[in-house]
Amino acid sequence: MTASATKKLYIKTWGCQMNVYDSNRMADILHPLGYRAVDTPDDADMVILNTCHIREKATDKVFSDLGRMRDHKNIRKAKGKKTLIAVAGCVAQAEGDVILERAPYVDMVFGPQAYHELPEMIIRATGERVINTDLGTDSKFDSLPADHAAQDGPTAFLSIQEGCDKFCTFCVVPYTRGAEYSRPAEDILNEAKRLRDRGVVEITLLGQNVNAWHGDGADGLGGLIARIADIDGIARIRYMTSHPRDMDDTLIDAHRDIRQLMPFLHLPVQSGSDEILKTMNRKHTADHYRDIIARVRKARPDIALSSDFIVGFPGETEKHFEETLQLIRDIGFTTSYSFKYSARPGTPAANMQGLIPEKVKDERVQRIQELLFAQHTAFNTACIGQTLDVLMDGYGRGESQLHGRTPYNQAIHITTDRANFGKILPVRITAATATSVSGEIVA
Ligand code: 5AD
Ligand code: SF4
Numbered sequence: 001m002t003a004s005a006t007k008k009l010y011i012k013t014w015g016c017q018m019n020v021y022d023s024n025r026m027a028d029i030l031h032p033l034g035y036r037a038v039d040t041p042d043d044a045d046m047v048i049l050n051t052c053h054i055r056e057k058a059t060d061k062v063f064s065d066l067g068r069m070r071d072h073k074n075i076r077k078a079k080g081k082k083t084l085i086a087v088a089g090c091v092a093q094a095e096g097d098v099i100l101e102r103a104p105y106v107d108m109v110f111g112p113q114a115y116h117e118l119p120e121m122i123i124r125a126t127g128e129r130v131i132n133t134d135l136g137t138d139s140k141f142d143s144l145p146a147d148h149a150a151q152d153g154p155t156a157f158l159s160i161q162e163g164c165d166k167f168c169t170f171c172v173v174p175y176t177r178g179a180e181y182s183r184p185a186e187d188i189l190n191e192a193k194r195l196r197d198r199g200v201v202e203i204t205l206l207g208q209n210v211n212a213w214h215g216d217g218a219d220g221l222g223g224l225i226a227r228i229a230d231i232d233g234i235a236r237i238r239y240m241t242s243h244p245r246d247m248d249d250t251l252i253d254a255h256r257d258i259r260q261l262m263p264f265l266h267l268p269v270q271s272g273s274d275e276i277l278k279t280m281n282r283k284h285t286a287d288h289y290r291d292i293i294a295r296v297r298k299a300r301p302d303i304a305l306s307s308d309f310i311v312g313f314p315g316e317t318e319k320h321f322e323e324t325l326q327l328i329r330d331i332g333f334t335t336s337y338s339f340k341y342s343a344r345p346g347t348p349a350a351n352m353q354g355l356i357p358e359k360v361k362d363e364r365v366q367r368i369q370e371l372l373f374a375q376h377t378a379f380n381t382a383c384i385g386q387t388l389d390v391l392m393d394g395y396g397r398g399e400s401q402l403h404g405r406t407p408y409n410q411a412i413h414i415t416t417d418r419a420n421f422g423k424i425l426p427v428r429i430t431a432a433t434a435t436s437v438s439g440e441i442v443a
Helices: 017-033 056-078 089-102 114-123 185-197 219-231 247-258 274-279 287-300 318-331 358-382
Strands: 007-013 034-039 048-049 086-089 106-111 131-132 155-159 202-206 236-240 265-266 303-310 335-340 386-393 399-407 411-415 423-430 436-441
Touching: 007 017, 017 048, 017 089, 017 114, 017 155, 017 202, 034 086, 034 274, 034 335, 048 089, 048 185, 056 086, 056 089, 056 219, 086 089, 089 106, 089 131, 106 114, 114 131, 155 185, 185 219, 202 219, 219 236, 219 247, 247 287, 265 318, 274 318, 303 318, 303 358, 303 399, 318 358, 358 423, 386 411
Parallel strands: 007 034, 007 048, 048 086, 086 106, 106 131, 155 202, 202 236, 265 303, 303 335, 411 436
Antiparallel strands: 386 399, 386 423, 399 411, 423 436
């Protein structure tokens, strides 16, 4: 490949880690066509906006960004250069027609199950505007390139499961990502080995319902993790996002038995009220969740726990909300995410009675975050003085700044030689905030 044949590819990613994985794979697919990923849209030959539809705010951001992409395309056009603009991901899946209508400068719109067809779509886009929102029954994974040409750094995401059959009443995922699909174990193990060969030491297994994974040849997610742990060179394994209903004994035991499985669990509960959990169609109660956590803690006493919460779901009274706060007090989370309920078109909850006024949602989200932030801060502060193994997974702003992750998934900033990038080193924690810690490498 000559330098002049190289084209600049800018991918902007919103939303979950599955989108990050998809964006990385798009870069891998486009690598043989001469595209090289760049960090800013400046002078990019192709721009892909990989979008998220989970809440209204996320969707709005796409349309405001699209305006900037039109300007970008016009500036390049004035210089006689062509620019391909693509919208990918869940907004593309759900609102592809609207995007093409509202944004005539968009060349391609494709959903999360169609991006493996990017090379064909690029050819088609020379003569027409392309829309591909096929949810497909064939797996895109079979068509993705074996090579992770665009992989960079010691950590990688690996999608093992996609889609969802749980149909929580608030969630668009079953409609944008389609039915539940588990990749075969062999494919996953091969991909893990190829990532290892590229220098990856930490793999995060991804799925909308990752612990519902039921591919062949292994005993659920716990069995799969055991097989990945057998791959030489993979020092750390994580997984997300899980559903309480799928926390089986093998997976819980894996937290006790598998050294490489990091002591961190993101297990969204959404609400602490049985009545709200029922109307959300979560298929479990608050006590069921408490029981799972007790069993996980028995297996791995130091496990760090994380969750997602939705406040202001239709019908949520002050009593229901107080039950959520109580569950948080009972369990204690080291990190978590809380969202105001956002009605999503086409979901059952969008037609429910008992909408909660915005003012009440604002007040509740503030209260829940106050409680959660206090817990996050307390956990991080309690780590001061401890020595934790840190994987140096990124570069900080300064010349001698690295970013890393502790086993508990805490973000950490360290002043050290950049040559330490990619290493796992013992670090003594010296300071903490609600969202990160800092420390010094122990000589
Ligand atoms: N409104 C608010 N939050 C939502 N989430 C999913 N759908 C909605 C919605 N309609 C949150 C859930 C989920 C996380 C990824 O996003 O908490 O776990
Ligand atoms: Fe959405 Fe519920 Fe499926 Fe999670 S489990 S992806 S919240 S439908």
